[in-house]
Amino acid sequence: MNEASAKKLSVLIPVYNEADTVAEVLDRVRQADLSSLGLGVQAVIVDDGGADGGGEIMRRFLADHPDFDAKLIVLPTNCGKGCAIQHALAAADGEFVIVQDADLEYHPRDWPVLLAPLVRGEADVVFGSRIMPLGADQKRRRVYRIGLTIGKAVVFVLWPGAYYTDMATCYKAFRTDLLRALRLERQHFDFDAEVAVKLLNRRIPIVERPISYRPRFKEHGKKIRWGDFFEGMWVVFRYRFYDPTLRLFDYRRGGS
Numbered sequence: 001m002n003e004a005s006a007k008k009l010s011v012l013i014p015v016y017n018e019a020d021t022v023a024e025v026l027d028r029v030r031q032a033d034l035s036s037l038g039l040g041v042q043a044v045i046v047d048d049g050g051a052d053g054g055g056e057i058m059r060r061f062l063a064d065h066p067d068f069d070a071k072l073i074v075l076p077t078n079c080g081k082g083c084a085i086q087h088a089l090a091a092a093d094g095e096f097v098i099v100q101d102a103d104l105e106y107h108p109r110d111w112p113v114l115l116a117p118l119v120r121g122e123a124d125v126v127f128g129s130r131i132m133p134l135g136a137d138q139k140r141r142r143v144y145r146i147g148l149t150i151g152k153a154v155v156f157v158l159w160p161g162a163y164y165t166d167m168a169t170c171y172k173a174f175r176t177d178l179l180r181a182l183r184l185e186r187q188h189f190d191f192d193a194e195v196a197v198k199l200l201n202r203r204i205p206i207v208e209r210p211i212s213y214r215p216r217f218k219e220h221g222k223k224i225r226w227g228d229f230f231e232g233m234w235v236v237f238r239y240r241f242y243d244p245t246l247r248l249f250d251y252r253r254g255g256s
Helices: 022-031 054-064 081-091 108-119 138-158 176-181 191-201 226-241
Strands: 007-015 039-048 070-075 096-099 125-129 172-175 207-210
Touching (some): 007 108, 022 039, 039 054, 054 070, 081 176, 096 176, 138 226
Parallel strands (some): 039 070
Antiparallel strands (some): 096 172, 125 172
């Protein structure tokens, strides 16, 4: 096996009370084929203290598919999405990583378009943009789009000239050593704001590529709320003016 084909994508999957969807998500990840990019796929799954029986579903799925390159990390209590991602990142073996939620909003079929710039060495981080025409649930989607618009305006003001359409997207693909070099601190949904701001502070270009998106809402088990948006905005301002890990940043592509 040559060096290119030996490369691997580690899929970081935080799971909290998603028993209804986690098996299908894991199956989608298991069946993902990135051989055209010379990549294998590893799943790093974190059971973040769920209490809905999802842990048993995950263990049974892994037992039923021994060929699946996967690690399962079980946390005794819920510590939040950002915290779960930190645990997964520490256990990742791949040269590249991507975050995959355990619901059905995002589909691995979009991975190739996100990973291609990384594999070709054209980017160190790629975000998947969900911006799309309003559909059947347009009134509720409009609320989320308002939040994205506010976030874009704040970024444009605080980092003049910076413009990104969707920094709250789940689908963020990185070179693994870059994400580790950011020294993640946030524990909850404010992980997304922390990552975006730290990349801006370090002048790491964020490439965006369009992705598909199947939104869920509160009645479907959606956990993020407006309070999380305001917490994210606080994190944006906080790290813009006080980023204690900036002086510790040490990253060169490929670790060379």
